Amino acid sequence: MSQGQRLPNPPEAGIVNALRFTRTPLRFLEGIQSRYPDAAEVSVPGGPSIVVVTNPDLCHEAMDRIDDFSRVPASGAAALIAENGLVQTEGDLWQRQRETIAPGFGSDPLRTYVDRVGEQTARLRGEWADAVESGDTDRDLHRDMTTVTVRAATEALFGTDIGAEGAARMHRLMRQAGAEFEISATAITPEWLPLPLSDRAQTVGEGLKTMGEEILETKRADHDPENPSDMLDFLMLAEQHADWPENHLRDQVVTFLIAGHETTALSTTYTQALMSWHPEVREKVRAEAREVIGDDDPGHEHAQKLTYTGQVFTEALRLYPPAWAVIRRADGDQTLGGYAVDDGSIVFLPQWSVHRDERFFENPAQFDPSRWDDRGPGDKGPYFAFASGPHACIGRGFAINGARVALATLTKDFDVDVPRDALSDLLVTPTLRPGDGVDATISRAE
Numbered sequence: 001m002s003q004g005q006r007l008p009n010p011p012e013a014g015i016v017n018a019l020r021f022t023r024t025p026l027r028f029l030e031g032i033q034s035r036y037p038d039a040a041e042v043s044v045p046g047g048p049s050i051v052v053v054t055n056p057d058l059c060h061e062a063m064d065r066i067d068d069f070s071r072v073p074a075s076g077a078a079a080l081i082a083e084n085g086l087v088q089t090e091g092d093l094w095q096r097q098r099e100t101i102a103p104g105f106g107s108d109p110l111r112t113y114v115d116r117v118g119e120q121t122a123r124l125r126g127e128w129a130d131a132v133e134s135g136d137t138d139r140d141l142h143r144d145m146t147t148v149t150v151r152a153a154t155e156a157l158f159g160t161d162i163g164a165e166g167a168a169r170m171h172r173l174m175r176q177a178g179a180e181f182e183i184s185a186t187a188i189t190p191e192w193l194p195l196p197l198s199d200r201a202q203t204v205g206e207g208l209k210t211m212g213e214e215i216l217e218t219k220r221a222d223h224d225p226e227n228p229s230d231m232l233d234f235l236m237l238a239e240q241h242a243d244w245p246e247n248h249l250r251d252q253v254v255t256f257l258i259a260g261h262e263t264t265a266l267s268t269t270y271t272q273a274l275m276s277w278h279p280e281v282r283e284k285v286r287a288e289a290r291e292v293i294g295d296d297d298p299g300h301e302h303a304q305k306l307t308y309t310g311q312v313f314t315e316a317l318r319l320y321p322p323a324w325a326v327i328r329r330a331d332g333d334q335t336l337g338g339y340a341v342d343d344g345s346i347v348f349l350p351q352w353s354v355h356r357d358e359r360f361f362e363n364p365a366q367f368d369p370s371r372w373d374d375r376g377p378g379d380k381g382p383y384f385a386f387a388s389g390p391h392a393c394i395g396r397g398f399a400i401n402g403a404r405v406a407l408a409t410l411t412k413d414f415d416v417d418v419p420r421d422a423l424s425d426l427l428v429t430p431t432l433r434p435g436d437g438v439d440a441t442i443s444r445a446e
């Protein structure tokens with residue numbers, strides 16, 4: 001047992017809490033957030049305790065203390081996919097990987113990435129123009145944004161455009177993965193009960209690995225060790241000098257294939273849905289886009305100037321953070337803010353509910369980009385869509401600048417209208433995903 005004050009327990013019986021958590025995890029987190037100022041502990045029969053932290057200072061502290069609160073090792077299907085990739089590794093291996101990869105996120109690669117986002121978005125804009133012309137105005141917005149973000153990411157990170165067909169394949173695999181990775185099973189299943197791996201999970205895992213291998217093969221054919229320019233070049237150079245685990249390169253490619261596009265596709269989709277419900281915000285983004293981009297080819301040079309669009313994106317990530325919680329496990333008995341956290345407890349640091357707490361945001365349910373007029377998102381405050389500490393998002397700059405350019409480019413010329421309930425039933429997987437896409441109707445903007 002840890003030293004320190006015991007955390008309060010929500011009064012419902014253990015199994016009731018566990019079921020509520022797995023059936024409606026977001027509502028459950030909001031309930032805890034509104035009742036406990038620092039954290040609460042939910043006991044799960046047969047499983048480790050779940051500690052839900054509601055105080056952002058303690059969330060950041062847990063994210064900083066990576067030796068005390070480590071990542072939860074992936075199990076089941078997730079472990080199959082990329083166990084040696086940066087999102088899953090720990091300790092020395094993670095440290096070495098992060099250092100090797102860092103130059104792939106410097107200012108030149110950032111420019112390349114945002115320019116590729118600009119090109120891919122301009123391509124989509126052309127496709128939308130043709131579609132509207134022929135009266136075909138219905139789109140799956142999430143699918144469109146996946147195409148833009150995965151093609152831009154693979155070009156910038158791996159030097160390969162996977163094309164429309166590759167993007168469609170990726171979208172299919174991610175939808176299947178979403179269905180496999182819903183939170184229920186992982187959260188309350190006692191650790192001693194092995195989860196059977198479904199055939200579908202195996203197929204998704206194999207499909208993603210195959211895509212990773214194909215990208216690697218293409219790269220091997222034209223990698224120039226004298227002129228490394230993208231992240232995969234840096235990884236391949238480092239591969240020659242150090243001992244890396246088997247399949248390290250492939251796992252890294254698959255990791256970035258997913259991490260490099262999924263959250264950006266989701267967040268740019270959610271931002272456009274929110275703008276469609278707030279036409280006054282959309283008008284302001286359009287005015288900014290027309291002034292900053294005008295008739296230019298959209299790209300990196302515009303990103304910094306799209307400040308209002310940036311605020312809109314920040315606000316959308318506050319209300320719909322695709323990474324809805326950072327999840328850690330107590331390594332040994334710990335204390336956090338004076339509270340005891342027992343060895344093995346699963347610790348939730350939930351962006352979803354902290355971002356919606358009225359202690360930190362006035363009228364928290366309201367989508368109001370002006371709340372960021374004279375307040376930055378900050379690194380350690382109650383807003384942590386990109387996490388903090390040593391494992392903080394390495395792609396944050398890519399995501400923010402790319403999203404500004406993509407959102408401005410589309411909003412400049414189109415109205416995107418999304419049904420009011422499109423985000424009311426998101427799947428709670430490691431990210432928040434729309435189960436069946438996001439239907440949208442597009443039309444030419446005035």
Ligand code: HEM
Binds near residue numbers: 086322390392
């Ligand atoms: C809106 C877009 C994005 C959001 C909201 C987001 C959010 C996050 C969060 C919350 C984490 C911390 C996860 C944890 O510690 O458990 C993270 C880590 C990470 N992100 Fe992102 N991310 C975004 C875009 C990107 C992009 C574009 C890339 C790559 C190009 C990327 C690559 C990564 C990687 C590799 C990690 C693991 C870092 C490490 O452990 O060292 N992310 N991201």
